[in-house]
Amino acid sequence: MKRIISDFVCRGRVALLLLLTVAAIIPASADGWRVPEETLSYDVMFKWGLINKKAGTVTITTSNTGADRFLSNLSGRTAPWADHIYKVRDTLRGTIDSDTFFPYTYEKIAHEDGDFSHDHLVFSRSGNTTTAKVVRRKKRKKDKTEEVTNRELEATGPTLDMLSAFYYMRKLDYDKMAPGETVRLNVFSGRQKEILRIHFDGTKEIKVGKKRYKTYHITFTFTSKAGKKTSDNMDAWISATPERAPASGGASARRQSPCGIFRQNASVTFRDCMRASAPSNALKY
Numbered sequence: 001m002k003r004i005i006s007d008f009v010c011r012g013r014v015a016l017l018l019l020l021t022v023a024a025i026i027p028a029s030a031d032g033w034r035v036p037e038e039t040l041s042y043d044v045m046f047k048w049g050l051i052n053k054k055a056g057t058v059t060i061t062t063s064n065t066g067a068d069r070f071l072s073n074l075s076g077r078t079a080p081w082a083d084h085i086y087k088v089r090d091t092l093r094g095t096i097d098s099d100t101f102f103p104y105t106y107e108k109i110a111h112e113d114g115d116f117s118h119d120h121l122v123f124s125r126s127g128n129t130t131t132a133k134v135v136r137r138k139k140r141k142k143d144k145t146e147e148v149t150n151r152e153l154e155a156t157g158p159t160l161d162m163l164s165a166f167y168y169m170r171k172l173d174y175d176k177m178a179p180g181e182t183v184r185l186n187v188f189s190g191r192q193k194e195i196l197r198i199h200f201d202g203t204k205e206i207k208v209g210k211k212r213y214k215t216y217h218i219t220f221t222f223t224s225k226a227g228k229k230t231s232d233n234m235d236a237w238i239s240a241t242p243e244r245a246p247a248s249g250g251a252s253a254r255r256q257s258p259c260g261i262f263r264q265n266a267s268v269t270f271r272d273c274m275r276a277s278a279p280s281n282a283l284k285y
Contacts, residue, residue: 035070037063055082072163086113094163101168106161114141119190130159132188153193155186174216195223214240
């Protein structure tokens with residue numbers, strides 16, 4: 001159970017999954033779209049066998065700092081029952097370009113099961129090449145000794161972090177994409193470079209609560225530079241309508257599954273969330 005909880009709430013990929021859940025309540029972007037100032041709160045649900053419980057909460061805040069950039073802040077914590085198994089208090093912070101959604105700075109501050117780490121990245125670009133200077137502070141609960149390491153990451157092509165990847169996905173023009181089309185991005189997840197592949201599965205109508213929504217269905221995965229898969233397949237449904245329609249996102253590879261529920265929509269149940277977050281071939285309405 002401890003390993004399952006740690007896989008579920010940690011490693012930054014769940015943070016991206018929950019950000020994509022936010023994407024589901026905000027319409028896909030149009031030309032000239034600007035990130036709104038907002039605070040969104042989620043209850044994170046967890047399913048493992050017969051266990052269906054609230055495992056934690058996530059709050060995402062966006063604030064504009066000027067004409068060319070904005071701040072994004074995500075904080076996540078496990079519920080009291082999950083704290084006894086694997087306690088998590090994580091924060092992701094980033095400064096992001098308002099037009100391109102490319103990052104300027106990114107931080108991940110993680111308190112996970114007694115261990116502490118703080119990754120701080122500063123991005124720079126030259127032509128099609130992105131470089132990030134990375135400073136990592138790490139302290140394990142076993143010895144309490146702090147370790148500081150420095151390194152540099154480099155990639156060619158679109159390069160993002162865990163926060164800016166969410167906004168970049170909202171910028172994609174899904175109406176002009178064919179089902180089966182895949183977008184490839186570099187993601188600096190802290191100390192390493194990973195490849196994020198976003199697979200457009202087409203439009204889907206999903207049911208959340210008593211309402212049905214037309215959405216863009218995407219599946220995304222992370223792989224290492226060597227091509228090794230570093231995450232389960234994850235699904236998200238992004239609203240295809242002008243309304244801010246609550247939808248859902250979830251991981252679909254195993255029996256234990258995370259699911260995000262927008263807290264302001266009291267009509268959405270855990271069952272609705274899990275049904276909307278099921279693999280596309282398992283959706284039943």
